[in-house]
Amino acid sequence: MDLHLNDLTLVYPDGDAVLTAVDGVTLHVPAGTTTALLGPSGAGKSSLLAVAAGLTRPTSGNVAFGEQVVLTSSTSRADATRVRLERVGIVFQAPQLIASLTALEQIELHAHLGGRRPASVRDEAMQLLDAVGLAEQAHRRPAHLSGGQRQRIAIARALVGRPDVLLVDEPTSALDHDRGTLVVELLTSLAHELGAATLLISHDASTLGSVDATVRIVDGRLAEADSLV
Amino acid sequence: MFVALRELRYARGRFALISAVVVLVAALVTFLSALTAGLARASVSALTDLPADHLAFGMAAHDDKPDLTSSRVTRDQWEQWSWVSGVRHAEPLGVVTTRASAHGTTVAVTALGVRAGSMLAPGGAPTSGHVVLTQRGAMALGVAGGDGLAIDGVALTVSRVVDDDQQLAHTPVVWVWLDDWQTFGARDGDGGPVATVVALDTDGSAMLPAADARVGTTTVPIADARSAVSSFTAENLSLTTMQAFLVAISALIVGAFFTVWTIGRQGDVAVLKALGASTRYLLRDALGQAALVLVGAVAVGTALAAAAGSALADVMPVLVSPATTVAPAALLVVVGLVGAAAAIARITRTDPHAALAAR
Numbered sequence: 303m304d305l306h307l308n309d310l311t312l313v314y315p316d317g318d319a320v321l322t323a324v325d326g327v328t329l330h331v332p333a334g335t336t337t338a339l340l341g342p343s344g345a346g347k348s349s350l351l352a353v354a355a356g357l358t359r360p361t362s363g364n365v366a367f368g369e370q371v372v373l374t375s376s377t378s379r380a381d382a383t384r385v386r387l388e389r390v391g392i393v394f395q396a397p398q399l400i401a402s403l404t405a406l407e408q409i410e411l412h413a414h415l416g417g418r419r420p421a422s423v424r425d426e427a428m429q430l431l432d433a434v435g436l437a438e439q440a441h442r443r444p445a446h447l448s449g450g451q452r453q454r455i456a457i458a459r460a461l462v463g464r465p466d467v468l469l470v471d472e473p474t475s476a477l478d479h480d481r482g483t484l485v486v487e488l489l490t491s492l493a494h495e496l497g498a499a500t501l502l503i504s505h506d507a508s509t510l511g512s513v514d515a516t517v518r519i520v521d522g523r524l525a526e527a528d529s530l531v
Numbered sequence: 532m533f534v535a536l537r538e539l540r541y542a543r544g545r546f547a548l549i550s551a552v553v554v555l556v557a558a559l560v561t562f563l564s565a566l567t568a569g570l571a572r573a574s575v576s577a578l579t580d581l582p583a584d585h586l587a588f589g590m591a592a593h594d595d596k597p598d599l600t601s602s603r604v605t606r607d608q609w610e611q612w613s614w615v616s617g618v619r620h621a622e623p624l625g626v627v628t629t630r631a632s633a634h635g636t637t638v639a640v641t642a643l644g645v646r647a648g649s650m651l652a653p654g655g656a657p658t659s660g661h662v663v664l665t666q667r668g669a670m671a672l673g674v675a676g677g678d679g680l681a682i683d684g685v686a687l688t689v690s691r692v693v694d695d696d697q698q699l700a701h702t703p704v705v706w707v708w709l710d711d712w713q714t715f716g717a718r719d720g721d722g723g724p725v726a727t728v729v730a731l732d733t734d735g736s737a738m739l740p741a742a743d744a745r746v747g748t749t750t751v752p753i754a755d756a757r758s759a760v761s762s763f764t765a766e767n768l769s770l771t772t773m774q775a776f777l778v779a780i781s782a783l784i785v786g787a788f789f790t791v792w793t794i795g796r797q798g799d800v801a802v803l804k805a806l807g808a809s810t811r812y813l814l815r816d817a818l819g820q821a822a823l824v825l826v827g828a829v830a831v832g833t834a835l836a837a838a839a840g841s842a843l844a845d846v847m848p849v850l851v852s853p854a855t856t857v858a859p860a861a862l863l864v865v866v867g868l869v870g871a872a873a874a875i876a877r878i879t880r881t882d883p884h885a886a887l888a889a890r
Binding site: 383395411 | 533534537538540541542798799802803804805806807808809812883884886887888
């Protein structure tokens with residue numbers, strides 16, 4: 303299902319003034335493709351991702367999955383939470399794994415949050431761990447995994463339940479170039495395989511050889527048009 | 532409780548620590564509760580075990596608080612009570628704490644004077660010149676049925692020893708004939724026989740206030756008559772206050788632990804919210820975790836205290852019963868959960884946006 307960001311604006315109060323973090327952004331990410339959002343620090347990349355994920359309500363504009371508008375300035379927190387649970391996968395800048403859970407449980411957690419038995423997604427979870435090359439580490443906790451392994455677990459966690467949209471926040475920031483490139487390649491291939499519309503934020507264009515499109519954002523505005531490679 | 536159970540296993544050191552504290556508090560509260568009940572029994576069981584539901588006190592002034600040491604009722608008063616409609620039995624009861632001696636041993640006892648044929652003494656009232664002793668009194672004096680003893684210098688014979696363990700003000704009970712009791716128990720007598728109170732067995736229909744006004748007595752239910760024993764109120768209040776403080780401290784300890792614990796996992800909570808966990812799910816998970824810790828630790832602490840209380844029952848006045856074990860345990864769990872809930876409530880304020888920050 304395609305991701306549509308329609309004329310999104312996000313304004314923060316900033317002391318006595320206001321700060322426009324996202325300024326009328328319109329972006330279309332087709333299902334199964336990956337669009338990278340590049341920009342300098344403070345350009346509004348993370349703010350745009352937060353709005354797209356329903357973590358922050360937009361001041362105006364909306365987010366649509368396919369033809370369905372799912373997030374607007376009036377969407378309740380509970381509704382936004384439900385959208386994230388059922389339709390969005392998020393990969394954070396840091397892996398943000400739960401220290402007490404094994405790699406397998408990090409993925410099974412999604413089923414429990416949705417009111418299902420964790421074991422009901424065990425096969426899918428093992429397939430995802432296999433897809434990210436960590437099936438052997440299924441019963442290890444984060445403390446016993448490397449940084450790259452943790453990030454791959456986080457990718458597997460974001461993809462369980464086959465989300466319509468995958469939002470990825472600087473997944474390579476803590477990795478060297480080669481490992482960063484591999485992580486982006488993994489993401490794009492899995493997004494393609496699972497049909498998820500993927501928006502990937504990055505500050506490092508050198509790792510983005512495998513993405514389908516890149517978009518630059520400056521001062522909250524898109525500087526270049528969506529350009530599918 | 533998917534995350535909660537795994538956190539318990541993962542952070543077992545921290546949870547073992549708080550569990551140990553709760554175990555100790557629960558053991559202390561339960562033991563104090565059993566001790567309070569045991570001391571209360573030693574203080575007033577001679578009254579509360581009476582086959583009666585009310586006691587009529589004869590106080591000097593109508594608005595005087597009922598008190599065993601100053602109460603006095605006359606033959607005329609107990610006879611009037613026996614004619615009150617709804618009163619099945621009205622039996623005079625003399626109460627006095629005095630000394631009993633036998634075989635060179637002197638102990639403090641409470642002599643309860645009853646009429647011949649009275650239903651108040653266990654197994655029947657003693658006859659003239661005889662006494663009925665409780666097991667505790669017999670052991671203290673080293674006497675058995677048929678032996679002689681002296682109460683306040685009056686020579687009497689032990690007719691039998693009963694298994695009942697009634698005490699008053701921590702002294703064993705000696706049942707004596709009311710006429711014998713007059714010689715060492717009557718105070719300020721005007722020549723006629725007196726007693727301390729009238730024990731009433733009513734059918735619930737008696738108009739007690741009206742009868743009190745007519746007879747010149749003050750009637751209270753047996754349970755309330757405990758406060759007529761001067762040592763009971765002070766003793767009971769002290770121990771109950773200690774228990775209340777311990778319960779409050781327990782709630783604070785549990786609340787403080789879960790405050791620190793919840794602050795420490797704010798990052799995880801933000802991530803869980805960002806992944807789609809509802810606030811209700813997270814609150815249920817965290818409160819379930821607190822409930823598991825509390826129920827487990829309180830159960831262990833209560834069991835330990837109950838076992839210790841049972842083992843020490845022969846040498847200490849402890850009373851182990853559901854009221855002194857299950858009730859305080861339930862109170863500790865409920866109060867602990869309130870403390871935990873107050874701490875866990877901060878989960879509702881955690882912003883899932885925080886998950887985007889690197890940590």
